[in-house]
Amino acid sequence: MVLLSLFLLVSSTHPVFRRKLTKDEWFDYFTSEEEELFDDYWFNDTYHDTSVVLPRHVYVEINAFWYLKMITLAYFTIEIICKLIVFPLQWREFITFLNFIDILALVVMYTSLIVDQVNPKEVYKDSGHDIVYSLQVFRVFRLFRLVRHISGFRILLYTLRASVGDLLVMLLTLCTAVLLFSSLAYFSQDSAFAHIPDAAWWAVVTLTTVGYGDIYPTTVQGRLIASTCAITGVCLLALLIPVLVNNFLLFYSYYFGIERRQNAKKKVLMRKSSVAPK
Known part of the structure; x- marks a missing residue:
């Protein structure tokens, strides 16, 4: 469901x-001033008033x-x-x-x-x-x-909960880099950046290696700043994301280790119950 x-x-x-x-829904769509015109349009085959145009959308x-x-x-x-x-x-x-x-x-x-x-x-x-x-x-x-009910999803939630500090460090580092490169891009006198908020959007897209292409520098100094911004983004992601991956793998191995031990205990108990004297 x-x-x-x-x-x-x-x-x-x-x-x-x-x-x-439908016809009734068209009457609901039009205002009271248009209903009379629409009524003539609907019932009169010879009605050719071009002022009544049925919206197509x-x-x-x-x-x-x-x-x-x-x-x-x-x-x-x-x-x-x-x-x-x-x-x-x-x-x-x-x-x-x-x-x-x-x-x-x-x-x-x-x-x-x-x-x-x-x-x-x-x-x-x-x-x-x-x-x-x-x-x-x-x-x-x-x-x-x-x-x-999926074990991998529960492990992911545990990982995020245990990595709150690392996520805050990542967010703080990203905000610092965005503020730095957006300010540099704006003060580089590049016409592509009308103000710092526009440059901040460009910095976020560049640091995360998305690169929409809606805003991009056109001057030499702007392109140098953009290149540095892109390289910095790659380095930040390469340093911070493995921390989350390691935490996930740690919880993953711990969870399935416990599950394997529980399954082994169940098998031992089943064997004992099957060989127990009656």
């Missing part, structure tokens, strides 16, 4: 899973998606209610990150559904409804309900 919810969220934005508006998701969304909404609602029944007084066990995400996603879906029913025109316009709809991104976090 989690995968179905994510599929609906992603595919509902693709043109293949969207359709044109307005589409909605197919009807089947609405029913599937209702199914997923009912499923997650019943699941939360069952959890509340199981943990009526044990709030510390109930209030977890995953349960919080589920509740927040349900609130967003119910709010969006109510707004659609109360004021259908909000669906086709730029309004506060778009803010509520954008909060459905929290549904993506439901994926953690699946990956939490």
Whole structure:
């Protein structure tokens, strides 16, 4: 059901899973001043008023998606209610990150559904409804309900938790390098950098070896600074990332070492139970 919810969220934005508006939906789309003209346009085959132009970019998701969304909404609602029944007084066990995400996603879906029913025109316009709809991104976090059972993902979380100090050092070093090279790039009198924030964006992209190419120096001094910035970024990544990799490998070997010992104990116990006298 989690995968179905994510599929609906992603595919509902693709043109293949969207359709044109029906007559009633067109009336919801147009304002009251345009409805009379649109009514003539719809029913009169000889009507040739060029002032009425149907927008071509307005589409909605197919009807089947609405029913599937209702199914997923009912499923997650019943699941939360069952959890509340199981943990009526044990709030510390109930209030977890995953349960919080589920509740927040349900609130967003119910709010969006109510707004659609109360004021259908909000669906086709730029309004506060778009803010509520954008909060459905929290549904993506439901994926953690699946990956939490994968041992490699749990090891990665332990690694990040144990490497907070190293991550802070990496962030501080990166910020220092960004500030240094963005200032040098701006004061190099290169026309590509209108201000230091623009140069800071360029420095981040260059230090991380991404290189979008939207901003790049054109003068000799600017290119020298850019070359130094790129080399510095490679050196920083080469020095700091292995720390995280070593921590991950340490936790990985420790975890599977314990797992192997537990499996060995289980095999010994099974052998003893099989040869025990009856």
